[in-house]
Amino acid sequence: MRIGVQNKIGYLTVEIMKPAPNDLGYVAWVTDNNKVKSWLIDSMSPYLMQRFIRLAIAKEKWEAIAKTFYYGSVETQLFELNKKSFTTKQNGQPLSTYYNELVAIFQEIDHRTVTNKEGVAGIVHMHSMTARLRVHIFLSGLDVEFDQICGEILRKDPKLDLESTYAYVRRDAQQRQTIGNSRPVLEKKTNNFICSHCGETGHSKQQCYKIIGYLDWWDFSKKLRKNINGKATMFDISTANGSISPITGEGPVVLSNNLTLDTILARPGGTARDNLPPLIS
Known part of the structure; x- marks a missing residue:
């Protein structure tokens, strides 16, 4: 994005070629080429920097990156992303972490999806179906403690979109946490008395039948x-x-x-x- 804003895309394609060293534009080209290289390197993790930092020309660096991270056709990429969205589960993570992870996958899918629907109505219908599918994916990945709230959401009419669904579940989680924190802790009652007179457990000396006498029903x-x-x-x-x-x-x-x-x-x-x-x- 930064490269496009600075009007330097040509340094990643064949539009701007490296001039001869004695060319008047050579110094300007070297300066701009180094800028584009630094922007590419700055966007990488330290591990990836080591693999690409020594390539001298921005175009060469860009082509090496493209070959390294090529995942095949768009259809293959969409398949992998959809599979990832279906297999992503909360698994005890914070609700916000699970939601943000799913949204990032959905954004990658949207970036690679091309609609063949013509007209506004077709596009709206496609987006509506996609939104409902993503709500189902989100709900199916929640922990079992949210099963009841999932049923409530699925019965709602009109249907909630993904953002509204997340907000609904989040409110339920916060209420659940508040109730849990305010619930008094009941101490378990135990009877650990040992009679100092007869040595039996379950009663004190003041309650010992050998002292106070046995009841009529005693066997x-x-x-x-x-x-x-x-x-x-x-x-x-x-x-x-x-x-x-x-x-x-x-x-x-x-x-x-x-x-x-x-x-x-x-x-x-x-x-x-x-x-x-x-x-x-």
Whole structure:
């Protein structure tokens, strides 16, 4: 663009040839040739500069660049650009980064697209179809968190163009972020009490049944639980005469060859068999 504004395009074509050193215009040609060369070099990355900086004539430099970056026919270039637009995804990038990357691809496509439509109506129709396609490409590449907003956009009538679609999604993303930042953090409730009296977890000493007494629904037939030292925890049970007796252990009782009681609680001064209830005659 700078070369065209300065009216120096001829230095990249055959329009302005290098004069003989004894020609009166030779000095002016050298000056302008160096200007065009510097403009070309300034537009390159440091890596590319090293490849083209030693070419002495601007036209030679331009031809070398054209050969290096020739991608084939316009149709081939359009195919590659369209494929790139369909495969470009957000993939966790910021929304603006993804949008700008797509727009840059679309601009390259527009630069290489020639319409065969005649008249204003044909051109407007083509642009309308292209705009809708690009909205679909943009929406299809968004992260899954925008699935709901994509459905809203596709149901809108009249249809949104690409810029309006981006603005719509961007507002939703900002609202989502605002709500997320203002949402209170709920602390997870945990119960890490360890009773200092019986060693069981899940309650404190003030809530220990061994101190305050067992509730009516307490099941004394279940197996003894282990305390933090791995030893059996002592429970109190009510005996048949209504007195309270501690539990000292548990064990099986063989009643006959075919009948064994697996778990019988033992109390002080008696064996597991002594704790059996009387048989009903």
